Amino acid sequence: MTDDLVRMENINKHYGRIQALTNVSFSVRPNEIVGLLGDNGAGKSTLIKVLSGAVPLSSGDIYFKGRKVEMRNTADAIANGIETIYQDSALVPQLSIARNLFLGREPTIGPAFLNRMDQDAMNKVARDLLKQVGITKNIPPTTPIGSLSGGERQAVAIARAMHFDSDLIILDEPTNNLGVAETQGVLRFVRGARDSGHSCIFIAHNIHHVFQVVDRIVVMRRGTIVADDIDPKKMSIAEVEDVITGEAH
Amino acid sequence: MTDDLVRMENINKHYGRIQALTNVSFSVRPNEIVGLLGDNGAGKSTLIKVLSGAVPLSSGDIYFKGRKVEMRNTADAIANGIETIYQDSALVPQLSIARNLFLGREPTIGPAFLNRMDQDAMNKVARDLLKQVGITKNIPPTTPIGSLSGGERQAVAIARAMHFDSDLIILDEPTNNLGVAETQGVLRFVRGARDSGHSCIFIAHNIHHVFQVVDRIVVMRRGTIVADDIDPKKMSIAEVEDVITGEAH
Amino acid sequence: QAAGKTYYWISHGGPADPVWTYFLAGANLWASDTGNTVNTSFHSGDVPSHQEAMRAAIAAKPAGIVSTSPDPGSLVKVVEEARAAGIPIINFNTPDPSAKFQAYVGANLESVGRGWAKFLADNKLVKDGDFVWMPVEVPGATYGVQEEAGAATILKPMNVTWEVTDATLDQAEVINRMADYLTANRTKIKAIIGLGDLVTGSIKRVFDQVGIKPGEIPVVGWGNSNDTTQEVLNGYVNAAQWQDPQATSYIALSLAAMAAGGIPPGFDIITGALYQKDTAAIYDKILSGK
């Protein structure tokens, strides 16, 4: 199945003494939304952190578009077109919304050696993105992240993923903290991403949200994958919950 | 209605230029679970932070058991029997689970002047509490918070509220990050709290969870209260969502 | 020279205080001349670490120890220990009568201070009621304190007033602070006594910056650095005190060696001379000759 967008094979990861992942093999096809479920501490975040180069893997291989790749750091992942939103949403409280949105890939203006950021453009885009995510109240894009509400921060993190269209978008519990409107915004965005040909890994504990968007559900438990091809159309929420808690038969 | 457990009258709060609360009046009766809903940035966290002394109010009065009280700092609130779990769960990453659970109210052993913590007792209680919240995997209570998964941390925060039985327990989006089992644990705890005569303020964006436990729903929008006596038995989830997003008629 | 014995040379000076570099040079010269090893260490006026070094030296059972005295009385016990251990121990540069050193080599700081004041008085450079400025690198360090005390014996009777100011050991800061002080009190100051080498050596630079002509304000002070001899030659400094730094170290070590050889030194050796334009050339040669 070389038609996979990414394929992770026999991944192992341990933090000091703690084995967080054991022989996990996991793959995402082009243009597919995979829902990654599992109880707390199952290893979901760790798995996607390995995939996005945030933590080094202990052993195993990662293939991207059939080609074996090294994910030494997040820069590698980004270069490969992987965009990630971490659960502990990674924003810089002191920086403005706009500066956070473009952090690492700021648009420049004028001669290259001046290395000048195009702040006007950044602010403009930021304003639009916030609308798209569903933040109705107008918040100036120059507001420092530190003074936003829990959900507003999450929304900013999402907005970032929306803007840079990458082949694979990873969302680790993106709907946490989000209100009704904002949540709808995210789900709309995920569907839109697929329609425009991107793939997406969607982690969430709120199964209702998962069911609304994903094509396939993968379930983890205690650092291993216990089910990796559940079709949400063929299974009920209750059944999936049983799989997660391990009461399946 | 002096039979209120707490009553907040005409509360105003602004952060610098930003008006987060405008003339909010809000009350909780003894032995009642109030669901506090509202979109992102509506002012929910701010309201309960004011109530728990985490941020100073700009103007307004707070009555506890009919008596006017000053909430200068969290110590005051705790003294008044108010236990709060903040959205940005306030834990010390370097400290162990047990030390975090009892932080500020560590049990002591031996002569008072030795000020010695009873660490064995703390660890024992911690272990039991984690079970109660629904953490099945056994994690030693001496593990530093820093090495826990998102949900495991949340669970620890909850466990804390469970242990110290206070008159009023405030939970700001407690089910965020929580898996199926853990979430059930929390909801069970909330119901239990009421049955044993406590009151509770329950903030969450996941209305399904709210509907499962609360007696009364209060909805905020843009720093004001738009509905403060919704009976979940008489209204559908969809209707409430409309109130929240402001499409009510 | 495997045959060489080991000696310890311990100083309370700052490693880069110009004059100390010449003391050190003397010690090193002696080492190469005699083929003995000389372990040197500087302690920038820190008494505990100075004592620590002395004791470490005693522990190492060397042929002899030569040491300065960071503070009056601060070495009494240590010296006793050295004597008890039968290690020859010579005092140099800063005397401490209260400690039982076998001998002292170096200037007598009080008389140096007296000498400066006397020079100013004899040449009618200060008169009744005048004000004298005494900049010093490290206020409270023995050398400044004793020199001030010495000068006082002459100045007080003439009821000349004076002020000691903190110039620090940092060249740029020294110039900066002295320039500031001079700008502020230019009219008031009738004479300057540089209690240390760094401050005296900075006079030219300070005068130039504040715009004071050589000789406009009479200056006396230490003259153990190249800078100062230049200043004397160019008339910025009227008279400077030479304390034969290399010689001091050299002789002190020689005395130690002698004592080690069984000949107890029963005498002190006082070094130093106050020089002016006419004789400055000699010292210029020594100093620029490095």
Place this chain on the structure above:
Amino acid sequence: MERSLVERLIAKPELGPLVLLILELAVFASINPEFLSALNISNALTFTVELGLIALAMTLLMTSGEFDLSVGSVFGFSAVLMWTMFNTGLMPMWVAFLVTLGVALFIGWANGMLVTRQGIPSFLVTLGMLLVVRGTALYTTQGFPQNTWKADDQWLAQLLVGDATILGVRLYMSMLWFVLAALATHYVLTQTKVGNWIQASGGNSNAARARGVPVAGVKILLFMFSSAMAAFAGIISSIRTQAANPNSGTGYELEVIAMVVIGGTVLTGGRGTIIGTVLGILILRLMRNGIVLIGVPGLAYNIFIGGIILGMMVLHNYIERRHHAGT
């Protein structure tokens, strides 16, 4: 709710330091008019800019969440190094100058590598480096100061610290260099991509790394920059004071950091302001100058410096509160 220009000005963190500076000037000038005399101003400024150059670099470094205690000894070392190479006729002055900067850059690089790759706290790394560099300066010169008389007829010396007297005020070229450096660093911090990375590295390095920002690279670069600036300042200073003394620069690190912090840059990184630093530099140096000028007893000098620093911070804090009430 965009804020009005006025509001924005008032809300600026630099307001505090600005008020302090004006107050300071007023007080000193009223006690002793000499304070504002052309002569005194030029005296006060000359040394100020030399420390200032280091403070500018330190501001960027501290914004990225690190600091450098070794600047003081690099200041002294580089001057000694350059003059030794030049005096011994090893090479012409400008070569010696470049070589010295090269060495300084290497020192900074070493600091950066130890901090970022080895994960050793910058306090220890730069403290260790402070001792090594100072020691090297002392040992190689055997403590002898290098004479710098030959400097005057060198075009480079002129370029670096040549002075001109404008309306009675003696101004050194170094002033010019300082102004240029200030503008440049301000531009970098506020306008450029790199500036954004610097702030991000200090604010939340994990977040920055997660966004693919080369945090380690940025920090190493800034360590190199601060060393280079320290060396540059040291050389300028040595030419002006006509002395290259191996222990000059002792204790500058604390003074420089104090300037930066008073200016409003946070010790823990994330927030930094060049304007604030410039104000901080002036506040501290003019204070030292003013105190002597108003005739404080010599030995009481430190009491006043310390007291004023404390007083100023309390005032500063008061002003801050007034304008960010609630937050």
Place this chain on the structure above:
Amino acid sequence: MERSLVERLIAKPELGPLVLLILELAVFASINPEFLSALNISNALTFTVELGLIALAMTLLMTSGEFDLSVGSVFGFSAVLMWTMFNTGLMPMWVAFLVTLGVALFIGWANGMLVTRQGIPSFLVTLGMLLVVRGTALYTTQGFPQNTWKADDQWLAQLLVGDATILGVRLYMSMLWFVLAALATHYVLTQTKVGNWIQASGGNSNAARARGVPVAGVKILLFMFSSAMAAFAGIISSIRTQAANPNSGTGYELEVIAMVVIGGTVLTGGRGTIIGTVLGILILRLMRNGIVLIGVPGLAYNIFIGGIILGMMVLHNYIERRHHAGT
């Protein structure tokens, strides 16, 4: 997954410093056996404990997320103060002693108030205090050292630094005080409620405050403690060295902080270890002693100190990595 005892020992953060210390002892002893001679050991220890007392207090303070640059000048000031009061016959020694401690406590209290209530960074507060205190010592004494002859026949002096020779090793009472202080601080940090509060204040002060922990109170208390210990050490040292010089203690602050950090306590607070600090103290002081003993040329002294600090940290870091692989 409870860990085995062995595993726990290995995982201890103190392992690094311990290995370093042993290594150091081995090297010096091999170069010069005198290093382990009874005489040398007692010498090395005497001064060690005086700095050590301060380091212990500093450990607690740094764990709570603050640090104190003024300890060095309090060290010098308190000795001068006590002897002046005693020599001028104002009061008997023990009263003078208590009064001095009182003054020190006040200094610490002032530091704490300025940091916690005014929210001024401890760097600036304690730097300012450093200058004020040092200046006061200089100004009041006009720079003249206080003589301390009359000490020997004082019971207090005996109690503080009386010495006894045990199997050829001369031991001072101060050793005893140090050991007691070490045990006490270790107990406080690891076993007590207050200890938990200290760590919480440093780890996440918001969280601590939210739990009703009196963060400000804790910090003020620790500032007072560190000042008091500095004064105590200063007095002990002045009696032992028979010198009370207004300049003594200059620069101790950095050395003390270095000891604490080498021991494994984090500069930014939250994690602290007394055992580590004790090791750190020994590492640094024995290094200084050893270097003199093996006859490193005076001017190269700093090069070695600095070099060794850097080398040690790299090694330390290597050891850490080996045992916490992955994390």
